[in-house]
């Protein structure tokens with residue numbers, strides 16, 4: 001009943017969204033609400049906004065501000081946020097959730113509904129309008145918790161919708177699994193164990209399942225039977241999991257999604273989350289580790305970079321969600337995953 005108000009994603013704030021990954025997924029334009037999304041209600045653009053826009057521009061995004069507020073307020077914000085070289089547009093008096101100005105925003109950014117994102121703090125205007133316009137929507141928490149009286153009532157209604165939304169998602173998740181994919185060292189096991197506790201799911205690691213089955217370690221298996229044999233075992237394990245698993249957190253081997261058949265099986269298993277990290281983080285985390293068969297051949301930094309670039313594309317193709325893990329604590333990553341699935 002409330003489905004039309006559901007955001008595609010939820011995020012802690014406009015500043016915590018992983019824009020780099022979204023660009024890699026093909027998104028090119030971002031429409032922003034202003035008040036309580038980028039700054040406190042009525043406030044001017046600050047350093048944080050300018051920094052964000054500069055970063056987005058560097059990534060390659062075009063940006064359009066879309067506000068229901070009046071011209072003077074929106075213009076003032078726009079002038080404060082406009083910096084040289086940044087492709088920034090604005091639309092005031094937007095009448096969200098009317099879709100007219102969402103379409104206009106895409107027109108000025110020269111993007112389509114397939115490659116445009118919307119970020120806003122209100123369900124019944126921002127998100128509802130984006131959904132109607134067919135644009136992927138992000139709901140962020142309002143910057144200022146203390147709001148004007150006319151908004152307080154709306155927030156109560158929002159809470160009801162979000163409650164139902166979360167409950168539905170949870171019910172859905174309970175019939176399914178969470179699958180973690182990503183490069184070695186991204187924390188699939190650590191994060192997987194914490195997620196398992198949080199959701200009261202069981203935890204499985206496909207590498208461990210293979211070791212149990214083979215009766216030896218993965219390194220030994222690689223050495224004695226070769227990579228092809230190991231990859232075949234991975235596919236077998238996935239078929240088994242697809243047949244019988246539910247309510248599991250499944251951590252996978254780093255190379256698992258390389259095979260096309262495995263990509264389909266992984267997505268069939270449940271919500272696939274890609275734990276994304278930079279080569280620098282990989283190298284830092286794997287210092288002194290000798291148990292990883294592929295990395296023993298590729299201890300050199302260049303080889304990690306090469307392998308990661310090659311794999312990243314595959315991970316992104318396979319995953320439903322991407323979460324960046326660099327410099328984040330396990331708790332932060334777990335929270336981000338829980339918020340987004």
Ligand SMILES: [Mg+2]
Nearest residue numbers: 033035036121
């Ligand atoms: Mg707002």
